[in-house]
Amino acid sequence: MAITISSSTSHMLLLPLLLILAISSTTQANDPDVLFDFIKPINSTLDASFFTYSGLSGFYNEDPKNFTVLKASMSQFPALYGQSVSYAVLQFPPAGVNPPHTHPRAAELLLVMLGTLEVGFVDTANVLYNQTLQEGDMFVFPKGLVHFQYNRNHNQSAIAVSAFGSANAGLLSVPKSVFTTGIDENVLAMSFKTDVPTVQKIELGLKH
Structure with a gap:
């Protein structure tokens, strides 16, 4: 006996399938879930030291000469593998800038610890969202969108801490990816x- 399915019934069956596919697609775009409490190191002793990282302990520098980033991501801190979290400390000299860039695998939540920062990101409609942050202010940069930070103060340095929703957020510098990759x-x-000489001048500046 043939079984027929009405149009309304087929739509009801199709909706859960589409939801499952959407959830699956979202899951694949994030860090992979681990099926254990954590990923054990290979050929090393597992103790509390594995879950401890001291690489950010010397971050505080009131007089940085250049913009610097201290990272606590999966590469520096293997215990983060599968945990979907990482940190970075950003140190800005007076008038220092973190050039436009993206993090393809994570949103970024930035907290200003010292000084002030002008920050912003551009969405896919080319709308700029710009803000000046004071000490204690936070700002979120959505995943994958171009963003920047700038210490407009020419007399004081600035320090910020960033948290990422990935153990390996990735970094794509807009100037370098455009002008130094051939x-x-x-x-x-x-x-x-513009003209080729102008492009060459930009390329030369980014190589130093």
């Missing part, structure tokens, strides 16, 4: 409505 200079000149 893209044809004529393509860049036409794309930025």
Whole structure:
């Protein structure tokens, strides 16, 4: 005996399938779930030291000469593997900038610890969301969107702490990815409505 399924019934069956596919797609875009409490190190003793990281203990520097980043991600702190979290300490000299960049695998939550920072990101509609942060202020940069931080104060340094929703957030610097990866200079000149000598000057500046 043939079984027929009405249009309304087929829609009811299709909806859960679409929800499952959407959840599956979202899950694959994030850090992989681990099926254990944590990932044990290979050929090493497992004790509390494995879950301890002291690489950020010397971050405080009132007079940094250049913009610097101290990371606590999966590469530096293997215990973070599978935990979907990492940290970074950002140190800005006076008038220091963290150039436009993206983190393809995580959102970033930034907390200003010292000084002030001008921050912003651009969404996929090319709208800029810009804000000046004081000590104690927080700002979130959505995952994958181009963003920056700038210490506009020419007399005082600034320090911020960033938390990421991934053990390996990734970093894609916009200036370096565009001008230092070998893209044809004529393509860049036409794309930025300028000439090849200007492109070459930018490339040279980014190499130093």
